[in-house]
Amino acid sequence: MSTKNGLMIRDFPEDERPRERFMKSGPQSLSNHELIAILLRTGTKEESVLQLSNRLLTQFEGLRQLKSATLQEMTEIKGIGQTKAIQILAAVELGRRVSNLAFDERYVIRSPEDGAKYMMNDMRFLAQEHFVCLYLNTKNQVIHKQTIFIGSLNASIVHPREVYREALKRSAASIICLHNHPSGDPTPSREDIEVTKRLAECGKIIGVDLLDHLIIGENKFVSLKEKGYL
Structure with missing residues (x-):
């Protein structure tokens, strides 16, 4: 030395x-x-x-x-x-x-804040957009987490089939979708809104509710449900 x-x-x-x-x-x-x-x-x-x-x-x-x-x-x-x-x-x-120790695999999500807190540390620093799904049971406990897609978000790429296949496999009662904005600004884009509406419609048909779509920014987030898009 x-x-x-x-x-x-x-x-x-x-x-x-x-x-x-x-x-x-x-x-x-x-x-x-x-x-x-x-x-x-x-x-x-x-x-x-x-x-x-x-x-x-x-x-x-x-x-x-x-x-x-x-x-x-x-x-x-x-x-x-x-x-x-x-x-x-x-x-x-x-x-x-x-x-992440505070969040075990049976973490309960009761609000958009709970969902954002659960994923904030994992997603806020990502250099690319990651689209992640949390699969919940009837008690709103997280039973599985999966990254569905990495890259720019649009309705043609994030297909409901990929999102809900895992929900059916895990017998999930509902899901919460999240993706990050590397810019740090969580303001939803037109594509974000389109993807959300499409997923919600498919969820109703399948019988697995889309509870929310959260956009993660720089230590802040936006809930599309709170914005009225769900």
């Missing part, structure tokens, strides 16, 4: 060492790049681990882009080999799973 001047992390003042500060003051006292430095453990001959972790964050413009980084993108950064990249990506995945 040497720097250009040959300094090792242990040569830094104690109050500048991430591990020591972690033990003394807790993880909340560390910056993002200091937390990443703990995961990386070592730097390179040219950089300390703190410099390397700071450069890593700069490369991805912060945690938002780092969250979606691939193994290949990580290893393209000088000083980040496969082992270090896997350590970082594993930590990111653990963080994602921890954030």
Whole structure:
């Protein structure tokens, strides 16, 4: 973990060492790049681990882009080999799973807010549109979640057959559809409204209610049911 001047992390003042500060003051006292430095453990001959972790964050413009980084993108950064990249990506995945711990597979959806909260962390950062269906039982408990389509939404691509096939397979009583707007603005488009109406009509014929279609934006959402399209 040497720097250009040959300094090792242990040569830094104690109050500048991430591990020591972690033990003394807790993880909340560390910056993002200091937390990443703990995961990386070592730097390179040219950089300390703190410099390397700071450069890593700069490369991805912060945690938002780092969250979606691939193994290949990580290893393209000088000083980040496969082992270090896997350590970082594993930590990111653990963080994602921890954030979802409050929602077990029998999560109950009683309102549009419940549905949006259930999926917000998974969908708000996606770079492409994802169309997801939640399948519910008679108690409005989530019994299954499935991504139906990835890409720009239109009525010809999101076919009711794909949506309701899984509902029949799971004996679902109702469904909630969600998709994200990568722009962060959840305002419904004409295509969003057309898809919603088509799915609702098919659901009535099949006997599986479409309870809502939620559009996920940047930490906000729109319910098409509340907008009067259902």
